[in-house]
Amino acid sequence: MHTKQSEQLSHLTRRGFLGASSSTVAALAAGGLAGAPQTGSAAARVPLAAGSFPKDFWWGAATASYQVEGAASEDGRKPSVWDTFSHTPGRTANGDTGDIADDHYHRFKDDVKLMADLGIKHYRFSLAWPRIVPDGRGAVNEAGVDFYKRLVDELLAHGITPHATLLHWDSPQALEDRYGSWRSREIAQDFADYTTATVSRLGDRIKHWMTINEIMCFTYLGYGVGKVPQHAPGTVVQKRKDVLQTVHHALLAHGMCCQAIRAASKNAHVSTVVNYDAYVPVIETPENIAAAKIAFVEQEHNGTVLVPIMTGAYNPQTLAKLGADAPDVQPGDMAIIGQPLDALGFNVYTGAYVRAAPNARGYEVLPLPKGYPDMHMPWLHFMPEAIYWGVRLINDAFGKKDLPIYVSENGCAAEDELTKSGEVLDLGRVLYLRAYLRSASRAIAEGYPLMGYFLWSLMDNFEWSCGYTRRFGITYVDYKTQQRIPKQSYRWYQQVIRANRVL
Numbered sequence: 324m325h326t327k328q329s330e331q332l333s334h335l336t337r338r339g340f341l342g343a344s345s346s347t348v349a350a351l352a353a354g355g356l357a358g359a360p361q362t363g364s365a366a367a368r369v370p371l372a373a374g375s376f377p378k379d380f381w382w383g384a385a386t387a388s389y390q391v392e393g394a395a396s397e398d399g400r401k402p403s404v405w406d407t408f409s410h411t412p413g414r415t416a417n418g419d420t421g422d423i424a425d426d427h428y429h430r431f432k433d434d435v436k437l438m439a440d441l442g443i444k445h446y447r448f449s450l451a452w453p454r455i456v457p458d459g460r461g462a463v464n465e466a467g468v469d470f471y472k473r474l475v476d477e478l479l480a481h482g483i484t485p486h487a488t489l490l491h492w493d494s495p496q497a498l499e500d501r502y503g504s505w506r507s508r509e510i511a512q513d514f515a516d517y518t519t520a521t522v523s524r525l526g527d528r529i530k531h532w533m534t535i536n537e538i539m540c541f542t543y544l545g546y547g548v549g550k551v552p553q554h555a556p557g558t559v560v561q562k563r564k565d566v567l568q569t570v571h572h573a574l575l576a577h578g579m580c581c582q583a584i585r586a587a588s589k590n591a592h593v594s595t596v597v598n599y600d601a602y603v604p605v606i607e608t609p610e611n612i613a614a615a616k617i618a619f620v621e622q623e624h625n626g627t628v629l630v631p632i633m634t635g636a637y638n639p640q641t642l643a644k645l646g647a648d649a650p651d652v653q654p655g656d657m658a659i660i661g662q663p664l665d666a667l668g669f670n671v672y673t674g675a676y677v678r679a680a681p682n683a684r685g686y687e688v689l690p691l692p693k694g695y696p697d698m699h700m701p702w703l704h705f706m707p708e709a710i711y712w713g714v715r716l717i718n719d720a721f722g723k724k725d726l727p728i729y730v731s732e733n734g735c736a737a738e739d740e741l742t743k744s745g746e747v748l749d750l751g752r753v754l755y756l757r758a759y760l761r762s763a764s765r766a767i768a769e770g771y772p773l774m775g776y777f778l779w780s781l782m783d784n785f786e787w788s789c790g791y792t793r794r795f796g797i798t799y800v801d802y803k804t805q806q807r808i809p810k811q812s813y814r815w816y817q818q819v820i821r822a823n824r825v826l
């Protein structure tokens with residue numbers, strides 16, 4: 324079984340604020356909200372009953388191109404690095420590939436119907452770069468663009484707002500062959516050009532753009548120091564600095580993408596999606612809350628991805644720790660990376676407990692004990708407070724009290740089975756979602772600007788190196804027949820959306 328991250332990366336790395344001042348905590352304890360930020364529209368909506376959501380909250384679901392589309396070589400699409408990686412023996416469970424996946428390319432109308440029945444008004448999906456610009460640079464494949472026009476028109480016809488991610492890891496193999504993908508700075512310009520080509524063609528239909536999904540995963544987990552990593556392109560590099568350099572190039576691509584979107588579409592809503600680590604004070608005391616705030620900005624993955632996106636600079640403590648492994652930065656890069664955003668997408672599955680400690684850093688991250696409750700993934704520890712703290716720490720650590728945040732992914736894998744009567748009673752997933760949504764509603768009730776939630780995922784799909792062995796959907800997919808069977812969690816989410824509160 325391939326897992327998404329190696330053991331030593333553990334709970335800290337992949338998924339992964341407030342700082343409510345102690346006064347906030349005290350005010351809340353006293354039943355007041357004096358310390359909470361009175362920001363944007365969220366503030367206008369409080370107080371809300373426990374577990375409730377504001378009227379215009381974005382209820383949504385998410386998928387990604389390589390995980391659902393299939394049609395890998397149709398209508399001019401050329402291979403992505405994930406096609407090559409999954410077709411390399413030993414890289415994915417059972418040698419699974421995204422060749423067919425959920426066959427969404429041909430079944431998108433049925434899938435939009437599934438969304439409409441669910442009641443979501445927002446759908447997050449990604450565009451496959453090698454479908455739109457098959458060689459990574461140069462000629463645009465209009466047949467590939469046409470697929471997204473058909474999909475978006477179908478969404479709009481059902482009253483569903485499209486939210487498009489420009490890259491969810493399936494970068495063109497042609498650029499891997501040309502210059503080693505993220506190892507080269509050239510990729511940032513190619514990504515910006517692909518963005519311009521895409522937004523100028525689809526910007527009449529799509530307003531909400533997300534740049535890149537989870538930079539951490541295809542850099543830190545796509546380039547292995549001295550050993551084959553678990554993600555595409557699966558490159559072995561010699562030094563840690565080589566990995567950090569890929570991170571820097573991805574950040575640059577993000578910044579140039581923001582600029583390209585805004586240049587191509589005047590009313591675009593621009594955000595990005597980061598799976599930053601959420602640090603949860605193990606007990607909500609002022610000391611532990613302060614500790615969470617320090618860990619939040621200086622632990623490596625936040626310090627090298629989230630912090631530069633938010634502030635236009637790497638965290639200095641993180642850089643000092645990296646020493647000679649820190650990436651090379653050219654003049655002007657950081658200003659490009661720190662582009663203003665209209666919102667931030669937070670992919671949250673788990674978190675890490677932290678407490679104050681009498682050491683030089685002032686905190687320690689706690690290891691999870693044996694037997695800690697996990698969902699059906701080695702890294703997916705049940706930690707619902709991660710949503711609340713993830714939202715609150717963005718607000719408090721960066722002082723960006725008006726930056727709207729939405730949960731761009733949240734969900735879990737479960738060992739789903741069909742009952743004799745053909746149902747999937749995924750009650751473990753309902754338990755998980757209910758707890759995480761309560762935590763989300765706490766953030767809103769305290770005035771933090773959480774504006775939406777995209778459940779991962781609308782349906783079971785290709786789970787990267789785990790292939791089809793891990794199911795994250797609220798809809799069961801029978802891969803032999805491509806039948807979609809709504810699970811209990813789908814029925815539950817449908818009612819939650821209807822009631823606008825956790826049930």
Ligand code: GCO
Nearest residue numbers: 387536537670732779786795
């Ligand atoms: C990610 C991706 C999704 C995954 C999901 C479950 O965060 O890795 O955005 O593609 O499938 O997170 O692992």
